[in-house]
Amino acid sequence: MHSDARRRWWSQPMYLREYWDSIPFDMVDAAFVDEDGRTYLFAGGQFIRYSTADYTRLDDRYPANxxxxxxxxxxxxxxxxxVDAALVLDVTENVDGLDVPRTYTYLFSGDQYVRYGDDLTTVQLGYPRPVADLADEPGLSALEVSLDRVDAAYSDRRTAYLFRDGVCHAVSTALQRRYTDVPLSDVKCAFIEDGSIITGGYYGDWHKRSAFEGxxxxxxxxxxRTLRTVPEEFRTYLDSVLSGADGNTYLFRGERCFNTQLNRSYPLAEEWGRVRNTIYEDDAVDAAFVGLDGRTYLFSGDQFVVYADAGQTIDGVPRSIEEHWAGLTSVALAYVKGERTFLFEHPGDDGSIRYxxxxxxxYDAPDDGYPAVTDDGFFDAPDGFPFPAAVLFEGETMLLLSGERCVSFNDGTGRWSAERPIARLWPGLGADLDAPDTLRAAFTALDGATYFFFDDTYARFAGGTLSARSAVRERWGLSATPFTAPGGGVDAAFVWRAARLALNVAGARCPQAVRMLRCSRSRPGLSSSWLTFAMPGKGDRQCAGVGAHGFR
Structure with a gap:
């Protein structure tokens, strides 16, 4: 039948033999007009072609098979x-709501690949396909680049590795996979040596293992080899071995760490697990005060710490002064007078002081108009008394302390005192100081005692008695850390992407299965951001693999 497009009607059905006598078939199975205008008709195992619009004459050599x-x-x-590359890939596919494990074999040739299932004699339907379509394959959906060909390939139980032009593309099906079929019940310590996995057992034995994901x-x-020259006590029964990003190797056993470069051991709490803490690192306090909120604040460098009570452990971790105190970058002086709290920054090069x-x-936000700028004449003290290192109060009297001298101002009389030695008010204070060691800060604490801070020491004055000076870091800025808990140690340690370090902490008081703590160290070659984990009991020994897409 045919149509008249102008009149919009179709003819009655007609027999091919009667009205299309150039067709050598009794019936037509299929037909189409190609983009070049030629018409093809198919019947059984043959076909014909017309190149003219009137369909009166077949092209030469037709019919054809x-x-x-x-x-x-x-x-x-x-x-x-x-074959440029071959790949055997184990995947899990969801079929009718069920997870079905399957193994596929891929052969790569030029810009194409074919896939085989269990039958390696026949390529599966729909292949070959372009290498650029690899991300459509099961287990390879995370491939984020379009490859033109594959030079080499292999896989383990988690990741496929595709090589092209000297670049390896690692593609995993998931960020994490747990292997319960790997015998790890006896593993106490694990590290990499010369590309091999080395594990130590609870009985002091060491083994070289093939890849866990093989x-x-x-x-x-x-x-x-790493342990052949270290002291006998660090050759077996280790808790962890860390190949650090700084090129050094650290051996952890119990509460001690052995540094292979220094060839020395030391209590690990002296160096490991500490957050960045300028009070501890610099052994100094710049300013301190007890706030109207009942909390104690100490400042050092660009950080401050908070004590929630009269205890010796800070609340949380050291914090940034700039982020919490209206943009001040440091605090050289702080005190509370009446219902107002004052904080002064260290002077600038021009002598100006922000406060x-x-x-x-x-203490969420300062009063309107602050920060403001002043200079060393803020207190208008007599006889050119310098800007104080500390301000203390005795009733209505404000005392300014600087070096070994002090002056006082009484709010009731509105008068300044004459300048006098500090030791006159606090006998013995500063008597054993050697220049240039001098007073840096002072404050009256919640326990009623007054604490005086010098360059790297402090002293406590209470009941008319001045204590001996002690190192600042022995008392101030101390934070809770599992490493300093009795029996605390390192269960495991590793460097992530040569920039971040993770430590499994033994003895951590944490109800959760895993706890993450951000901390920092100023060791050359290491990032300031590290991760610390506290794990469940040692009886639960399994292996978890981290995918090529990231770390979770």
């Missing part, structure tokens, strides 16, 4: 007989 012309697919493997895991008795004032017991 369908099999000899149609259905040919460009196949690099058949054409060249060359399809078979083997263990061979081994004597680690802030807070009214009431809240």
């Amino acid at each position: 369908v099999a000899g012309f149609w259905g040919h697919v460009s196949n690099n493997l058949q054409r060249t007989g060359t 399809r078979e895991v083997t263990a061979t008795p081994f004597r680690p 802030v004032v807070y009214s009431g017991d809240g």
Whole structure:
């Protein structure tokens, strides 16, 4: 039948033999008009072609066999007989709501690949496909680049590795995978040496193991090269071995750490697990006060710490002065007078001093108009008395302390005193100081005692008695850390991407299965951001693999 597009009607059905006598078939199975205007008709195993619009004459050499012309697919493997790379990949596919494990074999040739299932004699339907479509394959959906070909490939139980132009593309199906079939019940310590996994057991034995994510895991008795020259006590029964990003190797056993570069051991709490803490690192306090909120604040460098009560452990971790005190970058002097709290920054090169004032017991935001700028004449003290290192109060009397001298101002009389030695008010204070050691800060604490801070020491004055000076870091800025708890140690340690370090902490008082703590160290070659974990009991020994996409 045919149509008249102008009149919009179709003819009655007609027999091919009667009205299209150039067709050599009794019936037509299929037909189409190509982009070049030629018409193709198919019947059984043959086809014909017309190149004219009136369909009166077949093209030469037609009819022709369908099999000899149609259905040919460009196949690099058949054409060249060359395989560039081969890959066997274990995947899990969801079929009708069920997870089904499957194994596929891929052969790469040029810009194409083919896939085999269990039958390696026949390529699966729909192949070959372009290498650029690899991300459509099960287990390879995380491939974020479009490859033009693959030079080499291999896989383990978690990750496929595809090589192209000297670049390895690692593709994992998940960020994490747990392996319960790897025999790890005896593993107490693990580290990498010369590319091999070395594990130590609870009985002091060492083994070299094949990759945990391999399809078979083997263990061979081994004597680690790293431990051959260290003291006997650090050759066995180690809790952890850390190959640091600084190129050094650290051995952890119990509460001690052995530094292989220094060839010395020391209590690990002296160096490890500490957050960045300028009070501890610099052994100094710049300013201190007890706030109207009942909390104690100490400042050192660009950090401050808070004590929630009269205890010796700070609340939380050291914090940034700039982020919490209206943009001040340091605090050289702080005190509370009446219902107002004053904080002064260290002087600038031009002698100017920024300061802030807070009214009431809240320290979220300063009063309007602050920060403001002043100079060393802020207190208008007599006889050119310098800007004080500390301000203390006795009733209505304000005392300014600087070096070994002090002056006082009485609010009731509105008069300044004459300048006098500090030791006259606090006998013995500063008597054993050697220049340039001098007073840095002072404050009256919640326990009623007055604490005086010098360059790297402090003294306590209470009941008319001045204590001996002690190191600042022995009493101030102390933070809770599992490493200093009785029996605390390191269960495991590793460097992540050569920039971040993770330590498993033994003895951590934490109800959760895993706890993460951000801390920092000023060791050359290491990032200031580290991760610390507290793990569940040692009886739960399994292996978890981290995917190529990231760390969780």
